[in-house]
Amino acid sequence: MDRVDSIIIGGGVIGLAIAYELSQRWPDKSILLLEKEATFGKGLSSRTSEVIHSGVYYPTDSLKAKLCVSGNRLLYEFCNKWKVPYNKIGKLIIAQDDKDIETLEFLFRQAVANEVPSTRLLNSDDITKIEPNIKAQAALCCPTSGIVDSHKLMASLAQGAKQNGAMLVYKQEVFGIRMQSSEYIIDFIDENGDKSSVACRALVNAAGLTADRIASMAGINVDEAGYRIYRCKGEYFAITNRKAAMVNNLIFPVSIRELKGPGIPLIKDLKGRLRLGPDAHYASSTSTDYSVQPGNAAYFYKTVSSYLTFLELADLQPDIAGLRPRLLVPCGSPPRDFIICHEIERNLPGFVNLIGIESPGITCCLSLARYVSEMLEAILLPKQECF
Amino acid sequence: MAFTSRETRENNISQEIWVYCEVIETELLEVSLELLGQGRKLAETANRKLAAVLIGEKVESLAKIIFAAGAEKVYLIAGEKFAHYNTDVYTTAISNLLEAYKPDTFIIGATKNGRDLAPRVAARLGTGLTADCTELSIDKETGLVSWTRPALGGNIMATIHCHERRPQMGTVRPSAFKRLTNVYRDNGEIIYVPNNILTTLESRTTLLEIIKTDRHSVKLEEADIIVAAGRGIGKRENLKLIEQLAEVLVAAMGASRALVDYGWQPAFNQIGQSGKTVSPKVYFACGISGTVHHLSGVAPGGIIIAINNDPDAPIFQAADYGIVGYVEEILPILIDEIKRIKLGE
Amino acid sequence: MNICVCVKQVPDTLDIRLDPTTNTLIRQGVASIINPHDKHALEAALQLKEQYGGNITVISMGPLQAKEILKDCLAMGADKAILVSDTAFVGSDTLATSYTLAYAIKKAGNFDIIICGSQSSDGDTAQVGPQLAEQLGIAQITWACSIKYDGAAFKVTRETEMGFEVIEAKLPLLVSVLKNMNIPRYPSVSNTIKAHRANITVWTADDINISCKKVGIKGSPTRVTRIFTPERKGKNLIIQKESAQEAVELLLRKLTEERIF
Numbered sequence: 001m002d003r004v005d006s007i008i009i010g011g012g013v014i015g016l017a018i019a020y021e022l023s024q025r026w027p028d029k030s031i032l033l034l035e036k037e038a039t040f041g042k043g044l045s046s047r048t049s050e051v052i053h054s055g056v057y058y059p060t061d062s063l064k065a066k067l068c069v070s071g072n073r074l075l076y077e078f079c080n081k082w083k084v085p086y087n088k089i090g091k092l093i094i095a096q097d098d099k100d101i102e103t104l105e106f107l108f109r110q111a112v113a114n115e116v117p118s119t120r121l122l123n124s125d126d127i128t129k130i131e132p133n134i135k136a137q138a139a140l141c142c143p144t145s146g147i148v149d150s151h152k153l154m155a156s157l158a159q160g161a162k163q164n165g166a167m168l169v170y171k172q173e174v175f176g177i178r179m180q181s182s183e184y185i186i187d188f189i190d191e192n193g194d195k196s197s198v199a200c201r202a203l204v205n206a207a208g209l210t211a212d213r214i215a216s217m218a219g220i221n222v223d224e225a226g227y228r229i230y231r232c233k234g235e236y237f238a239i240t241n242r243k244a245a246m247v248n249n250l251i252f253p254v255s256i257r258e259l260k261g262p263g264i265p266l267i268k269d270l271k272g273r274l275r276l277g278p279d280a281h282y283a284s285s286t287s288t289d290y291s292v293q294p295g296n297a298a299y300f301y302k303t304v305s306s307y308l309t310f311l312e313l314a315d316l317q318p319d320i321a322g323l324r325p326r327l328l329v330p331c332g333s334p335p336r337d338f339i340i341c342h343e344i345e346r347n348l349p350g351f352v353n354l355i356g357i358e359s360p361g362i363t364c365c366l367s368l369a370r371y372v373s374e375m376l377e378a379i380l381l382p383k384q385e386c387f
Numbered sequence: 388m389a390f391t392s393r394e395t396r397e398n399n400i401s402q403e404i405w406v407y408c409e410v411i412e413t414e415l416l417e418v419s420l421e422l423l424g425q426g427r428k429l430a431e432t433a434n435r436k437l438a439a440v441l442i443g444e445k446v447e448s449l450a451k452i453i454f455a456a457g458a459e460k461v462y463l464i465a466g467e468k469f470a471h472y473n474t475d476v477y478t479t480a481i482s483n484l485l486e487a488y489k490p491d492t493f494i495i496g497a498t499k500n501g502r503d504l505a506p507r508v509a510a511r512l513g514t515g516l517t518a519d520c521t522e523l524s525i526d527k528e529t530g531l532v533s534w535t536r537p538a539l540g541g542n543i544m545a546t547i548h549c550h551e552r553r554p555q556m557g558t559v560r561p562s563a564f565k566r567l568t569n570v571y572r573d574n575g576e577i578i579y580v581p582n583n584i585l586t587t588l589e590s591r592t593t594l595l596e597i598i599k600t601d602r603h604s605v606k607l608e609e610a611d612i613i614v615a616a617g618r619g620i621g622k623r624e625n626l627k628l629i630e631q632l633a634e635v636l637v638a639a640m641g642a643s644r645a646l647v648d649y650g651w652q653p654a655f656n657q658i659g660q661s662g663k664t665v666s667p668k669v670y671f672a673c674g675i676s677g678t679v680h681h682l683s684g685v686a687p688g689g690i691i692i693a694i695n696n697d698p699d700a701p702i703f704q705a706a707d708y709g710i711v712g713y714v715e716e717i718l719p720i721l722i723d724e725i726k727r728i729k730l731g732e
Numbered sequence: 733m734n735i736c737v738c739v740k741q742v743p744d745t746l747d748i749r750l751d752p753t754t755n756t757l758i759r760q761g762v763a764s765i766i767n768p769h770d771k772h773a774l775e776a777a778l779q780l781k782e783q784y785g786g787n788i789t790v791i792s793m794g795p796l797q798a799k800e801i802l803k804d805c806l807a808m809g810a811d812k813a814i815l816v817s818d819t820a821f822v823g824s825d826t827l828a829t830s831y832t833l834a835y836a837i838k839k840a841g842n843f844d845i846i847i848c849g850s851q852s853s854d855g856d857t858a859q860v861g862p863q864l865a866e867q868l869g870i871a872q873i874t875w876a877c878s879i880k881y882d883g884a885a886f887k888v889t890r891e892t893e894m895g896f897e898v899i900e901a902k903l904p905l906l907v908s909v910l911k912n913m914n915i916p917r918y919p920s921v922s923n924t925i926k927a928h929r930a931n932i933t934v935w936t937a938d939d940i941n942i943s944c945k946k947v948g949i950k951g952s953p954t955r956v957t958r959i960f961t962p963e964r965k966g967k968n969l970i971i972q973k974e975s976a977q978e979a980v981e982l983l984l985r986k987l988t989e990e991r992i993f
Contacts, residue, residue, distance in 0.1 A: 002925045030928060032921065151680075155744070159763045162800065167928055169807075171918040191918055198921055240676060241699035271679050290648040317676070317697070318618060320648070411894060472892075474862075474872055499892050503874045506859035510827060510866035515953030518826075518857035533957075539743070539854050546958040565991060591871035592901040595887065600895035608911055609891075664853075669992060690992055691966050692983070698972060707966035708986055710979045720980040728984065728993060 004030040004167075005380060006202040007186055009174050009214055011035030012045035013150065013365045014357055015206035016157035016168075021369035023164030026380055031166040032198065034188055036173035041154040043208045045362070047290065047322030049236075049267050049278065050150045051250060052076070053360040054091060054142040060113040062337045063371075068360045069115055071367035072144055075153075078366055082156035084149055085270055091145030091250040092127065094136035094307060101138050103254040108140050118143045133246040135307050145250055147270055150362055157365075177203070177217040184218075184351065202350045202379045204372060209325045211355050218348055225346075227339065227355045231285060232326040234278025235292045236319035237300050243315055244274045253307065264303045275319055276300050283323060292318035324358035340368065342375040350379040400489045400553050402435045403460070407481070407495040407504075408453055410443040418496035418561040420456045425523055425564040426494060427457030427571060429532065432525045435491065438462060442480065444470035450577055455570040462488070462578045464585065471597075472500045475590040478507045483584045485512060490554050492532050494523070497558035505558045515549030517557040521688055522546075523564075531555065537688050560688075562668055607656065610639035613667040615658055617643035617681075619674025619695050620714045623651050628718040629673055635725045641665065643675050659684035674714045677702025694718070733786035733881070735777045736843040738833060738864070739770040739805055741798040742854040766801040769849025771808075771916040773909050776879055777847050778809050778917070784881060787811050789840055793821060793832055799932045806927035807919035813930070814840055818937040823949035826855070830863035832947050835940040837868065843904060845886065850875055850908040861908035872906045873899050877913050 006022055008015045011033055019033045037043070052075055055068035079086045095104040104121070111119040122130070122139040130141075158168060175195075176187030184203045189195050207214045212222045212229040222228045247268055255261020267275040279300070283289060297316040305311060327336040339355035352372055361368075406426045408419040423439065430437040438460035439453045450461045464480050481504065485493065495505045497519045509516035517534035524533045526548065534557040535546045549555040607613065614633040616626060633640045642652035644659055658665055659681040666686035672693045675681060682705055685691070693706035696713045703709050710717050744763040777788045790805040792798050793816040802813035816836045824832065837846065846868070851858035858874070865872035877896070878889040885902050891910060919927075937944055945951060969986060971979045987993045 002922055004925065030925070032925070034921070038918070155763050165928070167924045169919055169921050169924050172921060188921070190920060196921060198925075240701065241697070291650075318645075320645070416893070474874075478866075499875050499890075502858050503862060503872070506826065506857075506862035507866050507872065509859075510830060510863035513827070513953070515825065515827065516859060517954060518855075518859055538856060544960050545956045546960075547954050548957050549954050552953040562991075592873065592899050594897060595900050596898040597894070598889075598896040598898070690990075692987075693970075698970075703968065703970050705966050707969065708983055709968075709970040710983055711970060711972040712976055712979060716976045717980060720976050721983070724980055724984050725993075728988075 001185070001197055001199055003183075003199045004032045005200060006031045006204070006376070007184070007198065007200040008033040008204045008206055009186075010206035010208055010211070011037070011040040011158075011168060011170070012043050012206065012208050013041065013154050013157070013362050014045075014208070014354060014368060015204070016040055016154055016161060017365035017369040018204055018206060018372050019161040019166040019168065020157045020164065021366070021373045022376070022380075023161050023166035025373050027164055029380055031161070032200070033161070033166060033168045034172045034174055034186070035168070035170045038170055040158050040168070041151065044322055044324060044358070045154060045208070046151060047320055048150060048359070048362060049265065049275070050147050050269065050362070051091075051265075051267060051360075052086065052088075052146040052148050053363045054111070054119070054144040055114050055116045055360070056093065056107050056111040056119065056140065056142055058114065058360075059334065060110060063340060064337055064360060064364070065114045067338070067364040067367040067371065071360075071364040074366035074370075075148065075363060076146075078156070079148060079153070082160070084152045084156050086146055086148040087270055088144065088146035089249055089268060091142040091252055092122070092131060092134070092136075093140040093142065093252045093254055094127070094134065095138045095254050096136055096307060100254045104138055104140050107254065111140065111142070116142065116144065131248060131251070133308075133310050134251055135309050147250070147267065148362065149270055153362070174214060174217070177214070179218070179348065202376045203352070204376075205351070205353045206357070208357070209323060211325060211353065211357075215353050215355065218343075218351060220343070220346060220348075220353075226327065227353065228328060229325040229356065230328055231283045231287050232324045233281050233283040233287070233289070233321060234324060235296055235321040236275050236277030237292070237297055237316040238319035239274040239276070239311070239315045240317055241315060243310060244268075244272055246310055247274055251307070262303065264300060266304065266308060276304055276316065277319070278322060282326075287323065290321045290323070292321050294318050325356055326358065327356040338364075338368075340371060340375075350376070352376065400491055403438045403488075403490040404430050404433070404435050404492040405462075405490040405494065405554070406437065406439050406458065407493065407501065408439045408441045408449070409496055409498060409501060410441070410446050410449065413443070413445060413449075415449050415452055416496060416498060417566070418498060418501075418559070420452070420566040421561065421564040422494050422496055422559055423453060423457035424566040425559075427567060429492075429523060429525055433530060436460060438490065440464070440481065440484065442469050442477065447577070451574065454572050454575045457567050457571045458575065459572065460576045460578065462580055464580045471594055472504075473590050473594065474503055474507060474592065477504055478511060480585050482508050482511045483586065484580055485554060487584045493554040493556045495556070495558045497560045501558050505556060509556050512552075512554075514552040514554060514556055517547045517549070520557050520559045521563045523557070523559060532557070537686065607639045607641055607658070607663055607665055610665065610667050612636050612638035612669045612671075613641045613658075613665055614638045614671040614673065615641035615643065615675060616646055616652070616673050617675030618645040619676060619697065619700070621674065623649075625715050625718075626651060628714065628722070631722050632671065632673075632718055632725075635722055635729065636671075638671070643681055672702050672706070673718065675702055676700045677705055733780055733784045733845065734841060734843045735780060735786055735788045736837055736840065736846045737770070737774050737777045737788060737790045737805070737810065738846065738848045738860070739774065739790055739792045739801060740767040740849075740852050741765070741792065741794050741801045742767045742852055764797060764800065766804055767849055767852045767854075769851055769853070769909065769911060771849075772911050772913050773847040773849045774805055774808055774810060775914045775916040776907075776909055779914065780845070780879065780881060789814065789843075791816065791833065791836055791840060793817070793824075793829060793836070796934070799934075802932050803927045803930065804919065806930050807924040808917060809923055812933075814933045814935060816935050816940065820937045820944045820948050823952060824947060825952035825954045826857050826859040826863055827953060828947050828951035830860050830867050831951060832940070832942060833860070833864050834867035835942045836935060837864075839935070839940050845904065846870075846906040848906065848908045850910050858908070861906060865906035868906070870904045870906055871901050872908070873901060874908045876907045876909045879907055879909075879913075
C-alpha cells in the first residue's frame with residue numbers, strides 16, 4: 001500500500017489552502033489531496049458571493065471572527081503575490097430604522113472588539129456622499145471588505161500547492177477510513193470504479209457538503225457530535241443593465257439571511273455587475289439542485305426595494321445558486337461557529353475535521369489553513385521516515 | 388539548403404509572391420481564391436508578380452479561374468500521382484519547385500492539408516513559417532511580409548517577420564480574406580513544371596479509404612460553426628430550436644454554465660472559463676448574456692451573432708451582429724430562412 | 733512498442749491577461765499546465781501500450797519548471813520523462829524547436845511511433861509535429877482521430893476538410909492527434925505518488941550534442957516583432973425594433989453580404 005504523510009479530503013478553497021499551507025510549511029512531507037470531482041472547486045467554493053469579509057458580523061472570540069480578521073489580511077497578501085484579481089471596494093452595513101441602528105451600534109462595538117480595522121459609523125449625509133442611490137439612516141463602513149475572483153484564487157492555491165510538491169489527485173472518491181496502528185487507511189474509488197487504499201498519519205476532512213459523511217466513516221456519530229450537515233440553498237439574482245453602475249460598495253443590511261435575518265446583501269462583482277443574494281432555504285440532504293427559480297425574483301425584489309429604490313422587478317435576472325453546509329441550531333439561536341476539531345478526544349489523533357465551513361470560508365481559507373497546520377504540527381513535525 | 392537574403396542577391400531570388408492553390412476532387416478550395424485576392428493586393432503594394440502553384444491530376448482547366456482570381460502566372464504540377472494529397476509526394480514536389488524557382492513569398496491556405504504540407508516544406512527548406520494568419524500586409528520599411536495571427540488562445544495578436552531566409556512562408560486561415568469581386572484577367576502564363584524537378588516522389592504512407600461526412604458529428608472545440616444557448620432561452624423546450632438551428636447550419640451545440648447547472652445540457656457542451664474554449668468562425672449566442680467568464684471561452688477571430696431579449700446584455704458589446712428579441716420568436720423564422728437559402732444553393 | 737510522446741508546458745490560456753499599461757503579458761499567477769492536446773497524445777500512447785505492450789518516453793523542451801508537467805505525465809502512466817532544457821534554446825521558433833527535439837529523440841532511443849498533440853494552446857501553430865517528422869526523416873500523419881496497429885503497420889484515421897482519410901503507414905511514424913481521439917485518463921493516486929518521487933532526466937544542449945547556432949533565437953528564421961491585444965469588440969450591428977421576420981431577413985442579408993453564409 002502507498003503511504004503519505006498527510007491526506008486532505010476535498011479540493012475546495014479550504015482543502016486547497018490547507019494543501020498549500022502544509023506543503024509550504026513542510027516541503028519534505030508528502031501531502032496528498034483527494035477530490036472526487038474532475039477538478040478543484042466544483043462544489044460550494046465556486047458558488048458564492050466571492051466577498052472578502054471584514055469580520056464584523058461574528059461574535060467576538062468565535063473562530064469565525066478570529067479567522068476572518070486574520071484571514072482577510074492574509075488573503076489580500078496572497079492575492080497581491082499571485083495576481084489574483086480582487087477589489088477592496090469596502091462594505092456598507094446599512095440601517096433603515098431605529099431598531100436597525102441599535103443593531104448597527106452593536107455591530108460597531110463587536111467590530112472594535114474583533115479588531116476589524118478602520119470601521120466607522122456613517123450618518124445619512126455621509127451615506128449620500130458615498131452611495132447617492134442607497135436609502136439608509138446610518139451605516140457601518142468596513143473598508144477592508146472586498147471582492148475576489150474565487151476561481152483564480154483556487155487556481156493559484158492549487159498551483160502553489162503543486163509547486164510546493166503537494167499531490168492533487170482528482171476523480172478519487174473516499175468511501176472508507178480505517179485506523180490501523182497509528183495510521184489511517186483511506187479507501188477510495190477512481191473513475192473506472194477501481195478501489196484502492198493509501199495510508200497516512202495526518203488526515204484533514206475538508207469535504208464541504210459531505211464533511212459529515214467523511215467524519216462518520218471514521219466512526220464518529222455525527223448527530224452526537226453535532227456534525228450533521230444540512231444543505232442550505234442560496235439563490236442569486238443579477239442586475240446586468242446600466243443600473244449596475246448606480247452602486248459603488250458592497251451593501252449589506254444589518255441583518256442578513258445568511259445570519260437568519262431578513263435582509264439580502266447587494267454585491268458589486270468584479271465585472272461591475274450587481275448581484276443580490278444569497279437567500280436561504282433548506283434543501284434535501286442529497287440535493288445538488290443549482291437551479292434559480294425565476295419566480296423568486298419577486299421575493300428578492302420585495303426584500304431589497306426599501307433600500308434599493310432605483311430597482312425594478314424586471315432588472316433582476318436569475319444568476320447562480322449555491323448550497324452551503326449548515327449546522328443545525330435551535331430556533332432563534334445565532335448560527336453555529338465553524339467546527340475545526342483535532343479529534344484527539346475521540347481517540348483519533350492526526351484527524352482534523354472541518355465541519356460547517358460556509359461563509360466567511362473563502363475569507364478564512366488561509367488563516368484556517370494555518371490554524372489546521374498548527375494543530376497537526378505535533379503529528380507531522382517529528383522526523384519519521386514515511387517514504 | 389536555405390537561401391538567405393545575402394543569397395537573395397547571389398541566387399536570384401525571384402520577386403514573385405506564390406499562392407498554393409489547393410484542389411479537392413478537381414475543385415479549387417475557396418481559401419485559395421481568397422488568398423489570390425489578398426495576394427494580388429500584396430503584389431501590387433510590393434510591386435511584385437503573383438503566381439499560383441497548382442498541383443493535381445487533371446487540373447489544368449482550373450488555371451483560368453486562378454487568373455481570374457488574381458494570378459498572372461501558374462506553376463502547374465500535373466499527373467496521376469498527384470490525384471490525392473499525400474504528405475511525402477506533395478512535400479517533395481513543392482520543395483523542389485521552390486528550390487528551382489526561388490519565390491520570395493509562399494502563402495498556403497490553413498486547411499488541414501495546408502497545415503500538414505507547409506511545415507514539412509518549411510522544415511525541408513530550413514525557412515520560416517507563420518501559422519494560421521488572419522492578417523497579411525507588406526511592411527513599409529523593410530518590404531517584408533507582415534504575418535499577423537492570434538496566439539495564446541486568442542488573447543493576443545502577434546506580427547511575425549521572416550527576415551533572412553526565403554521563401555517567407557505562412558498559412559492563412561480560411562475566410563480571413565475575400566476573393567476579388569472582379570475578374571483580374573482572362574488568361575496568363577502557365578509554366579509546366581518539368582519532370583526533372585519532380586524527382587524521387589516516394590510515399591511512405593498509403594491512402595486506404597476516404598470517408599466523406601456532412602461533418603455533422605463535429606466536435607465543439609474544432610467546430611467552425613457553434614450554436615450556443617444560455618439562460619435567456621427561457622425554457623427547456625426552446626432547446627429544440629437551438630438543436631434545429633445547429634442542424635441546418637451543420638453546427639456543433641454549446642451551452643453556458645447556467646444550462647449545464649440546470650441539467651438542460653451535458654457538461655461537455657459547456658463553453659467558458661470552467662468549460663471548454665472554442666474557436667469557431669461563426670458563433671451564435673442564443674439567450675447568452677455574455678459574461679467575461681463565458682466569452683473567455685470563445686476565442687476572438689470569429690463572428691459573434693447574438694440573439695437576446697435584453698438590449699443591455701453585454702453579449703451585444705462583443706457581438707458583430709445581433710437581434711434584440713426572444714429566442715422563441717426569432718429562431719423559428721431564422722431556421723426557416725436558412726433552410727430556404729440552403730435549398731436555393 | 734517503443735513510444736515517444738512530445739509534450740509542452742503551456743500557460744493556462746484562460747488565465748492570460750495583458751498588462752494594459754505596459755502591453756506585456758502578465759506571467760505571474762498564470763497556471764502552467766500540460767498542453768491539452770498533448771494529454772490526448774499521451775492517452776493514445778497509454779492505450780497502445782496497454783494493447784501491445786512497450787514503453788512510453790515523454791519528452792519536453794522548456795524551462796526547468798516544465799518538470800512539473802512531466803511529473804503529471806508520469807502520474808498518468810508514462811514510464812520515463814526527459815526534459816530538454818538550456819538557456820541556448822530560449823526564443824526558439826517551431827523550426828528550431830523541432831530541430832532540438834529531433835536531436836533529443838535520436839539520443840533517447842529508437843522509437844516505433846512518436847505521438848504529438850496536433851497543436852499547442854499557446855502557440856497554436858500545429859507546426860512542430862510535421863517539422864519534427866521532417867527533421868527525423870520519417871513519415872507523418874497529422875490531425876489523427878484514431879490510431880490502430882495490426883502488428884506490422886499503423887492504420888490512422890485523420891480529419892480532412894471533406895471528412896476523414898484512413899492512412900496506412902509502417903514504422904517509424906509520427907502522428908499528431910486531435911482532442912477527439914480519446915478522453916485522457918485521470919492520474920491514479922499510486923502513479924502520482926510514484927511520480928512525486930521520480931527524478932526527471934534533464935538534458936542540456938551539450939548533452940544532446942547540438943550546435944548552438946541552430947537553436948534558440950539564432951536558429952529561428954522567424955521573429956515576433958509586435959504583440960498587441962485584439963479588440964474584444966464586435967461590429968455591433970444590433971437589430972432592434974423590427975418585427976421578428978424583418979429582423980431575421982436583415983440579419984441574413986448582412987451575413988450573406990459579408991460572405992458569412
